[in-house]
Amino acid sequence: MSARPLLFATSLALSSVATLAQSDDPTAPQLTPQEQLEQIIGSTAGQPDVDPYQIINESYNFRKEREPDMTAAEFALYERMSSMVETNPTFALQLLETMLGDDQDDSAAFDLALGNMYFSEDRIDDALARYTSAVTKYPEFLRGWVNIGMIHYQRQSWADAANAFAKAVNLGDRDAQTFGLLAFSLRQTGNTLGAEMAFMQAMTANPSDTNWIGGLLELYFINGRHAQSESLVRELVRLEPGKAENWMLYSSLLVSLKRPLEAATQLEIARELGTASPEALGLLGDLYVGLGLIPEAVAAYGAIPGDNEQLGAARLLAYARSMVKDGNLKEARSILAKIPVRADWELAKPRLFANAELAVAEGNWTAAQQAYATILNREPLNPYALLGNGHAYAELGDAARAEFAFENALQVPAAEHRACLELANLALADRRFPRAVQMLNRADALEPSSAIRSQIARINNLAAQ
Template sequence: MKKILVLTAITSMGVGLSAQLPLDRPTFNEVSKQMWSDPAFIKSFVGSYAPLENVEPDFSNDEKVQLKEVVAPLLAGPTQSAAIPPLEKMAASGSATAGVHFVLGTLYLQEDRMAQAEAQYVEAVKKFPRYRKALKNLSLIYMQQGDYKKALDPLSKTIDLGEVSGNAYGMLGVIHLYTEDYVAAESAYRMAVMLEPSKKDWKLGLLKAMQMQERFKEANVLLNSLLQEDPNNVDYWLFQANNYVGLERPLDAAKNLEIVERMGRAKADSVELLANIYMNSGLYDVAYSAYQRAMEKGDAKYENMYRAASALAQVGSFNEAIELVGKIRQRFPRDIQTADNIQLLVLEARSKRALGDSEGAAVILEKVVEEDPMNGQALIELALYYRNRTPEPDYQKAVFLFERAENIREVAADAYVQHAQLLVAQRKFKDAVPLLKNAQSINFREYVEDFLVRVQRAAAVGPGCLLCRRGPFRAAATMGRSNVINAPVRDRACRQSVPKPLVLGATGSLSASA
């Protein structure tokens, strides 16, 4: 089952579109802001203080007198909390009925004193197990605490006891959605929509439940209908964008996201998704522009913008990546910690290297290694600089840096391979073989295995052409590229395959050369 998350996954094959716009589980406070501002909801959930016949207990005669003469005037006054002290005194007596505990619990609930409200509702249900309103409010408290499994039982009992309302079924849908019972959530939301067809929350909940079941086509039918009724509803446009992503129609999703942006209602998440769609479609300039707009939003996050810059570098938009790094520094000066700054510096150095500015990249990398001696990516990048430096490579310093990187587990495999390629360039084939084997023991890759086999074959034959020994190995045809190591190729007169160079891309991942 697909999770609905922020679409920021950057993979080695490109920017992923498997995720969708954020439909994060809202905290209870977010839900309650809408619900408790709804007078109908308040009346339905909290209800009156008068008991309902058969499903709620009556008060004792003494309690009725106290409620009428003392509590009721206070409840009718400007501050209902003034009624709490006399009710606390009544509840403390051993003879208090369940109704007193309910009224006190409800006042606690309205005062946001949740632990005390819970205790009163539990006591009310203990004294009168069929107390429908107490069960309902108890469920509400458990939802606020984030314990949706615990909230299910009292709300289900409330419905079993005859509660038939849109709010009850809607909240049941919320519980099932959060406990990932999406079929039950759909059923509950359908009942809520039937009972309260004008309430948007239940329709959105129904759409969520359908999307989580990946029933995008059915959800789209409902969304088309909802958009005809209310074309200015931003939530519907965003939900449909999610649906189009699920239906593998990303450009249709982009149209919806553009509409939301033109409406002036877009948040950073939706603009980031728009940019990611353009990235996957090869529209890198348009994507870069969208990333910039996303960063201008108040809810933009550093982590997402860094991934965006990495994605631009990954597809070869190095100038844009460098520009975005600069804008990130301006936009998030307080969010960038030491580790984040180093991360940005490494990305900037890689991009400069890819653009041919090896000297500029080296200056940055020296600074990174000085600040963070265990930064494996920077060590490899700096080693590559010294290995490929023209006109005078510094193989000794490159080897020293590679050996340091080989001791850092996260980058050891790539460090071994790059070190091995340096030795291959020097025709030290036998010395390169154990390094490649070490790399494969950490992270097995087919193209590295192919390279290993060819190096082993070269080691067995020795310097010169593999078959006819017409002369020394020539440099790789792609030698001019600063990120490709010189590697042996066959003499044109020979038919024997020999090691091809492996490439370290601007994002730090090894791949076989073309």
């Protein structure tokens, strides 16, 4: 009885290598379209590019129509030292502090001025205390809330920053930057709905600032709202047509929306404008391959700077292997036939793997064994070739060579577990029950499994009969 029928007759749940991994590292993560979009836009999209010192320095200016006044004495001192603020802030600070010793409370406006001076000297805790005192005395002190928000923003205390910026907005601040700071702070706290609304307000206040578009896009991508994202991405491209990442973002979005021809069209536009990045040209080639336009794909790959011929062949090989995995064997064979044979091993090896995988899928075990053997001639310890070679021999009915191949695979950590299972399968076919149990115990020690232990018990029962 052959190994394969006995395997099913006893319901032995063993792994096989009927389909090998599509790369030399089968654990290599493959990004989904969703992950690709998030990677392109970045998790800090919409983070305002602000200078907190500039914002706080601007708050030196009075807004007498809706903010508290200093006392006459405070204002006289402020006028005297205001010229020193930029040239000698330390001395100006000393002048302001001379007023702290009297019994009269300082005004909210004076608290703000003193807080600004502390901030300029990097006495941040003292500055925050003064700003807090100012808004406590005068809760509608808009500039005080903005400055409090900036300190918390710098410290990444997102909830406190969001509360301060929200207070400023409620008091009438309609500056796009304040809305943007509020939006990003809310986004960092996890309040994506509030962040979305604030980003929209920032876009309304300053529609040409791509910060806010990027922030809103990142929120949409997190939630998979790709259809709503398209108009925003188009606006990014319109505002900054010279940025290669915008074209890449647009095409990636169209791919996620299952519109590959439109994605290729956008990348061709970027190519004509000279703004297509190497990654964009690679994606363009991939799209053409998926559309069955192999000559166009080769031309796109050929436009990539560097060793484009090798890169193009590598991408085509990867695509052919994915077609094998998906069962599109005719298309895979057609693509493989169009890829020039290269002598360099970095391309020869994946081509051999592709040929082997196609042969396995078609049941051509002789061709599969020959391809794996060719790889092993160059890389005797390649785990996937060792396992594939053994599996091909087993399917060809050559149990002795199959066992020899799997014994070799036992010596390679990446292949050891699966080789144990295959050797157990071969032993079971010959009713060598102790050998089968030995291999299964070794497999269970490497990767504990209740299913394997259950099969060990079944084999022991068979041996006792």
